[in-house]
Amino acid sequence: MPFIPHTPLDQQQMLEVIGAPDIEALFDEIPKGLRAEKLNQIPAGISEMALGQMMNRRARQDEVDLCFLGAGAYNHHIPAAIWDLVARGEFMTAYTPYQAEASQGTLQLIYEFQTMISRLTAMEVANASVYDGATALAEAMLMAVRANKRNRSKRILVAGNIHPQYLETCRTIVKPQGLTLDVLDYDPRTGRVDLDSDRVQDAAALAVSYPNFFGGLDPVDRLTDIASAAGALVIGVVNPTALALLKPPGHWGENGADIVVGEGQPLGIPMASGGPYLGLMCCKKQIVRQMPGRIIGRTVDQRNRPGYTLTLQAREQHIRRGKATSNICTNQGLLVTAATLYLSLMGNEGLRQVALQSHAGLKNLVGQATAIPGVQARFEGPVFHEQVLELPVLAEVVVRKMAERGIVPGFDLGVVDAGLDHCLLVNVTETKTGEDIDAFISCLNAVIQSEMSPC
Amino acid sequence: MAEVREDLRYQSSHEWVRLEEDGTVTVGISDHAQDALGDVVFVELPEVGQSVNAGDDIAVVESVKAASDIYAPIAGQVIACNDRLESEPETVNESPFDDGWFFKLEVTDPNALASLLTAEAYADLCASEEAD
Amino acid sequence: MLIYERSRAGRQARAQYVSAKGLDGQIAEDLGEHLRQSEVGLPEVSELETVRHYTNLSAKNFAIDRQFYPLGSCTMKYNPRGAHQVASLPGFLNRHPLAPDANSQGYMACLFELQNYLKEVTGMQAVSLTPMAGAQGEFAGVAMIRAYHAKRGDVQRTEILVPEAAHGTNPATAVMCGFTVREIPVTNDGDVDLEALKAAVGPATAGLMMTNPSTCGVFERQVQAIAETVHDAGGLLYYDGANLNAILGQVRPGDMGFDVLHMNLHKTFATPHGGGGPGSGPVGVGPRLVPFLPTPMVGSSGGESPTYRWLDHKDCPDSIGRLSCFMGNAGILLRAYAYARLLGGEGLHRVGEYATLNANYMAKSLEQAGFTLAYPTRRATHEFIVSLSKEAKNQGVTAMDFAKRLLDYGFHAPTTYFPLLVPECLLIEPTETESKAEIDGFVSAMAQILEEARVEPERVTTAPHTLPISRLDDVKAARDLDLAFSEVAEG
Structure with a gap:
């Protein structure tokens, strides 16, 4: 019996102690008519070896040679030490650290993580993470409505160049509580948003993405100042790798952003079909009691030794029930472990080099691609490591044809906006060599040539 | 046994209410309530100027193991809050009836106080809770 | 010690990246006003220091791979490799x-x-x-x-x-x-x-x-x-x-x-x-x-x-x-x-059977060892509740004290104080992947703690004694919020 250790003798002795004739008798409080038939629709169990063979075949089916997709999940190098350590049973098979004395490993690690993330974002406090970047943004919106005491508004102004799947997620999560998402159109020339103070009057918050979905950099100082002056909180959605080079949200404008969220996946987490990842969440200390999720604090034990514990738990569902800040119970503990190891191994210079090389690689690719007749950068202005190429043929066709040749070239923006059906969102990270980029260019060139040539 | 002051009125949610000479009322939490909560670590106060209805939850008191809402006993307007509780929440434990007050209200109808629990009725309530 | 306290300016884990020359000047031009001016603020440690620090931290955790973890309502069963x-x-x-x-x-x-x-x-x-x-x-x-x-x-x-x-x-x-x-x-x-x-x-x-x-x-x-x-x-x-x-x-x-x-x-x-x-x-x-x-x-x-x-x-x-x-x-x-x-269909069916067998056996064994079950006339399901209100009243030893003392015996504590309507409760869930011997060990630890509570209650009320830290000051943690390390505060 897989994973059940009982011998026939154990079982017999246990039933004797209970005073039951057989296991079936232990279910005698369940009304007879409700008892289930056998689980016939589930195939018979297989050995670990057979499972491995079957899963190997399936995993191999999904391999591609080169992938230039970004759009919210990024292929960075993952140091070998990270998952070796993360997979240790002491990290992987521990529970939420309610018993602090038996969980100092996880608790101290999260405290270190909170320190790293708050410094990277230049924010006062960070929590122990939420599910992913998109849900972190939804939680930030709910938090902003609770925290904004200057107006009782439930309107959130959202930059229209935020990841469209973040926006969809937010709609699902915040709609039942009566929030409205007011989407701010982006400038079709630059892909960036601007703001006048009338538009943000009486909004609980402004949410802006940095970089935005198209890879570009919005005027965050100006946006922050206008929103703050109008009484709205500022929510920044950031890429943590980018912050090695970009102005951190704590320093935007005069007062900085109020709440910062982001997708932590670039920090040592494999792309793995979209999860598990980790949602980063930070805020100003003044509104920390409105922040959802686990928060670890440092304190002392009875002998005055430093120790780490879950704190501010009275905000959470297990105490506050219907009045909790959120129903969230978990953080993404194991991914926090990976991200903390990643940031330790990279250090200041390592993270900066990853960001610099990703940016330089993108410039190389875009420079070569725009030399192909009919290909141009769709938006003007500064970018980080992702950019939109406008193609002379449908992006959907380019994606399909290049994928057939083993290169996934990027994200077809026609999927989210019919007006951008000739546009491809391309990402380059430090993992792409000059040869990889050359391969991309020659493949793109070939596909465009064949599509453009009269048949 | 927790102290119940004779000259105050109470709510079953454990707030005490004192009618001041100028007709305003002061609200805090009882000795019984602070004892049940344990060490208070945070108090969230209403905004001065805020209008409140009887029964509105307008403040929160938080200990390590619990968080409780504080309800307005009668309708009125918040005219003062005890800012000291923001930096020294332990005052609620140390002096629940005096230094640990929460907020003052200017009330529309001081007679509404009559509907609140008397000290005697509140003492009975506490006794029955302690017996449980 | 925190990873930040191991940090030394200029130390790097250089195997993890290649530094390219000549990008620094260009980036300032590319990003303009967007360029970060402040420190990133990460620790600067070697790869060995990182590996050693976090391996040592991991050793401070209880985990299913190390201990029986009968946490009620959490189903801490074996996670197959x-x-x-x-x-x-x-x-x-x-x-x-x-x-x-x-x-x-x-x-x-x-x-x-x-x-x-x-x-x-x-x-x-x-x-x-x-x-x-x-x-x-x-x-x-x-x-x-x-x-x-x-x-x-x-x-x-x-x-x-x-x-x-x-x-x-x-x-x-x-x-x-x-x-x-x-x-x-x-x-x-x-x-x-x-x-x-x-x-x-x-x-x-x-x-x-x-x-x-x-x-x-x-x-x-x-x-x-x-x-x-x-x-x-x-x-x-x-x-x-x-x-x-x-x-x-x-x-x-x-x-x-x-x-x-x-x-x-x-x-x-x-x-x-x-x-x-x-x-x-x-x-x-x-x-x-x-x-x-x-x-x-x-x-x-x-x-x-x-x-x-x-x-x-x-x-x-x-x-x-x-x-x-x-x-x-x-x-x-x-x-x-x-x-x-x-597991297959048959194996999944057995999960419910053996989870229930283990819980009922454990409940009965604890009852025989002198503990009070919250619902003694009912069948246990995959979990059950022990109430320690008698012990709390007579010896001043609470459910939390039992939980902390169990850690000294090498068992993770059951869920404490949930559900809220049973006073001084432990919610215990053994799961199907634990053996009779493991359960017997837990029951005997509980019996010993019960005895300690009679003869030497302070031993229980001040537990744990064998872990890296003793009970923490939760009030200080919530009043003096320290949520991120600061070198300045350390002096």
């Missing part, structure tokens, strides 16, 4: 979430089959795998209840009923979904008070959320009458899958009359808890709620060699929508799929 290994194959780890369907057939085949297995174990009509944890599954489930009533124009249903023993997420979720909550009392033997429920239902009832077995560790015997009462009032019935391990293969929520449920794959399907996540909380629904399931889901062309594709809002226009940027905690879904394949 084989499931972890196959989910970590390069083809799965390197797959981008937006990869074309043609490059995703292996992954989608696993998900499609998992959807079917979960339908079978729950007796539901359709399953969506996307919720990322139990709490998000609950959100999805209650949001579907809301969408169902809204679609019918039945907008006066604003209330969700919750038994008072319920997990705190239930009321928190109902409020997140825009409902008000009404709590229903529980009788002295742990069942929902049916008369109180009948009095509470009405035209405002949107639904009832409950677990079965309940958080009291007993099977709700009147579940059919409860379902009938709620359905007759026009409400829907939500099953919180927190305790699904108890009934796996024995009785199915769909057959009990539930309209919607979530499952905790990190409990029932043995995926690791990871020190507090990731979880995975798929939802299953009966016929009335199928159109409202969250997207994306996996659809199949059917036939001998099916092809799979994503179902999104175009296929499911009434869906409550998307719950994460991509597709939930995909890696956890693969582990759960692998677990289901290793």
Whole structure:
């Protein structure tokens, strides 16, 4: 019996102690008519070896040679030490650290993580993470409505160049509580948003993405100042790798952003079909009691030794029930472990080099691609490591044809906006060599040539 | 046994209410309530100027193991809050009836106080809770 | 010592990146006003220092791989290494979430089959795998209840009923979904008070959320009458899958009359808890709620060699929508799929049997050792409650003291002080993967602590004595918030 250790003798002795004739008798409080038939629709169990063979075949089916997709999940190098350590049973098979004395490993690690993330974002406090970047943004919106005491508004102004799947997620999560998402159109020339103070009057918050979905950099100082002056909180959605080079949200404008969220996946987490990842969440200390999720604090034990514990738990569902800040119970503990190891191994210079090389690689690719007749950068202005190429043929066709040749070239923006059906969102990270980029260019060139040539 | 002051009125949610000479009322939490909560670590106060209805939850008191809402006993307007509780929440434990007050209200109808629990009725309530 | 205290300016783990020359000048020009001017603020340590620091930290954790972990309502069973290994194959780890369907057939085949297995174990009509944890599954489930009533124009249903023993997420979720909550009392033997429920239902009832077995560790015997009462009032019935391990293969929520449920794959399907996540909380629904399931889901062309594709809002226009940027905690879904394949239908059926055998044996053994069961006349399910109010009154030794002292004996503590309605309680769940010998060891540790409580109570009330720290000052932690390290504060 897989994973059940009982011998026939154990079982017999246990039933004797209970005073039951057989296991079936232990279910005698369940009304007879409700008892289930056998689980016939589930195939018979297989050995670990057979499972491995079957899963190997399936995993191999999904391999591609080169992938230039970004759009919210990024292929960075993952140091070998990270998952070796993360997979240790002491990290992987521990529970939420309610018993602090038996969980100092996880608790101290999260405290270190909170320190790293708050410094990277230049924010006062960070929590122990939420599910992913998109849900972190939804939680930030709910938090902003609770925290904004200057107006009782439930309107959130959202930059229209935020990841469209973040926006969809937010709609699902915040709609039942009566929030409205007011989407701010982006400038079709630059892909960036601007703001006048009338538009943000009486909004609980402004949410802006940095970089935005198209890879570009919005005027965050100006946006922050206008929103703050109008009484709205500022929510920044950031890429943590980018912050090695970009102005951190704590320093935007005069007062900085109020709440910062982001997708932590670039920090040592494999792309793995979209999860598990980790949602980063930070805020100003003044509104920390409105922040959802686990928060670890440092304190002392009875002998005055430093120790780490879950704190501010009275905000959470297990105490506050219907009045909790959120129903969230978990953080993404194991991914926090990976991200903390990643940031330790990279250090200041390592993270900066990853960001610099990703940016330089993108410039190389875009420079070569725009030399192909009919290909141009769709938006003007500064970018980080992702950019939109406008193609002379449908992006959907380019994606399909290049994928057939083993290169996934990027994200077809026609999927989210019919007006951008000739546009491809391309990402380059430090993992792409000059040869990889050359391969991309020659493949793109070939596909465009064949599509453009009269048949 | 927790102290119940004779000259105050109470709510079953454990707030005490004192009618001041100028007709305003002061609200805090009882000795019984602070004892049940344990060490208070945070108090969230209403905004001065805020209008409140009887029964509105307008403040929160938080200990390590619990968080409780504080309800307005009668309708009125918040005219003062005890800012000291923001930096020294332990005052609620140390002096629940005096230094640990929460907020003052200017009330529309001081007679509404009559509907609140008397000290005697509140003492009975506490006794029955302690017996449980 | 913190990793920051090991940091030395200028020390680097240089194997992890190549520095390219000449990019620094260019970047200032490229980014202009966007360029970061301040320190990044990460620690500067070598690779060995990092590995050693975090390996040593890991040794300060209790974990299933090291200790028996009978945490009630958390189902801390063995997490098979084989499931972890196959989910970590390069083809799965390197797959981008937006990869074309043609490059995703292996992954989608696993998900499609998992959807079917979960339908079978729950007796539901359709399953969506996307919720990322139990709490998000609950959100999805209650949001579907809301969408169902809204679609019918039945907008006066604003209330969700919750038994008072319920997990705190239930009321928190109902409020997140825009409902008000009404709590229903529980009788002295742990069942929902049916008369109180009948009095509470009405035209405002949107639904009832409950677990079965309940958080009291007993099977709700009147579940059919409860379902009938709620359905007759026009409400829907939500099953919180927190305790699904108890009934796996024995009785199915769909057959009990539930309209919607979530499952905790990190409990029932043995995926690791990871020190507090990731979880995975798929939802299953009966016929009335199928159109409202969250997207994306996996659809199949059917036939001998099916092809799979994503179902999104175009296929499911009434869906409550998307719950994460991509597709939930995909890696956890693969582990759960692998677990289901290793066990098969027969193995999953045995899970419920042996989880129940272990819990009943442990309950009876503890009772014989002098402990008080909260519901002595009831069968235990996969878990049960011991109440220590007698010990608290007589020796001044509380449930928390017992929990802390157990750590000294090398056992993780059971869940303490939940459910709230049983005073001084320990909620104990052994799971099916523990042996009789392990359970006997735990019972004998409990008996020894009981003896200590009689003769030397301070030994118990000041525990733990053998761990890296003793009990922490939680009041200081909450009053003097220290949430991030600062060198300045350290002087």
